[in-house]
Amino acid sequence: MPETDRMNCPDCGAEMNHHADKLDQSAAADAASDTDEGGLVIEAHTCPDCGRTAARAAAQ
Numbered sequence: 001m002p003e004t005d006r007m008n009c010p011d012c013g014a015e016m017n018h019h020a021d022k023l024d025q026s027a028a029a030d031a032a033s034d035t036d037e038g039g040l041v042i043e044a045h046t047c048p049d050c051g052r053t054a055a056r057a058a059a060q
């Protein structure tokens with residue numbers, strides 16, 4: 001993922017920090033995955049201003 005692909009906080013609009021990636025195995029089971037990894041990569045983001053956390057599916 002390029003560092004320019006940022007996510008803004010839905011509460012305060014600050015630029016969120018991308019701090020983790022995790023594999024969502026349950027999503028793959030639901031979607032009859034067409035990827036080789038057997039799951040979706042989920043990005044975890046945290047807002048430095050208000051502390052809100054958010055997650056989204058990583059771009060493939």
Ligand SMILES: [Zn+2]
Pocket residue numbers: 009010011012013014047048049050051052
């Ligand atoms: Zn925020």
